[in-house]
Amino acid sequence: MSIGTAKPTAKEQGEVKHHFIDSHTVTDEVNSARFEKEALQVLNEAFETKETVILVGGSGMFIDALCIGLDDIPSSKELKNQIQVEYEKNGLNPLLEELQTNDPEYFDQVDKKNAMRVLRAIEVTRLTGEKFSKLRKQAPEKRPFHVKRFAIHHERDELYSRINTRVDMMMEAGLLEEVKSVKKFSGIPSLNTVGFKELFSYIDGHCSLDEAVDKIKQNTRRYAKRQLTWLRRHTETHWIDHNDENKMKKEVVDALKL
Secondary structure (H helix, E strand, O other), rough: OOOOOOOHHHHHHHHHHOOOOOOOOOOOOOOOOHHHHHHHHHHHHHHOOOOOOOOOOOHHHHHEEEHHOOOOOOOOHHHHHHHHHHHHHHHHHHHHHHHHHHHHHHHHHHOOOOHHHHHHHHHEEEEHOHHHHHHOOOOOOOOOOOOOOOOEEHHHHHHOOOHHHHHHHHHHHHHHHHHHHOHHOOHHHOOOOOOHHHHHHHOOOOOOOHHHHHHHHHHHHHHHHHHHHHHOOOOOEEEEOOHHHHHHHHHHHHHHHH
16 A cells, blocks of 8 residues: 555665565554554664664654553453444444543543544443543653654645645555555555545545545545644654755754754
């Protein structure tokens, strides 16, 4: 799924060692806990010969899982499957109502269109009788490395324009054909993502191609907004204005020297 995931080009991969590219199949589910474990192993090996490793993302939850650590929250495969059946039968609204009743704090925080996170919170609440928001606040383990966070700041109009252009370029590069090639996996959580779910809807005849593309742009803009909100939670984030690329690189390097 090189186009839909904006995979680094062969040239980019040849210039610097990349990890977690073409490393897992679409049916091999990777959640934040598994990513934390596998990425820590990569970091431990990398720091044997390197002083600095760059993490690029992406999902705020996955980034924090690696940089901060996850709370030790229990899970039940049987209960998870049961809730998944409920979701497929009745939709997300009944589960959202349950979450609002049992854990209003997490309900206010969670992306209510992200079924995976809603279902996980329901699973934990039913399994433990505790609020998911409460269990998430336990102190994680201290990391054996120092983290510096960087985020690129675009003016909103520029950001939205770049997103729209990027989606058009992905379509021209063959995104629809790529999505068709994995259509048989459309029920897998890892493909319930922007770019895939909208084109699955088109392929199933629920909307026109133009409507699907417009929806990809809209949902990408919403995702970008959530990413920015997540980044702002970390007050130590070093914000870099989007301008000349060399100036931006210098700003990062100078900050790493501090």
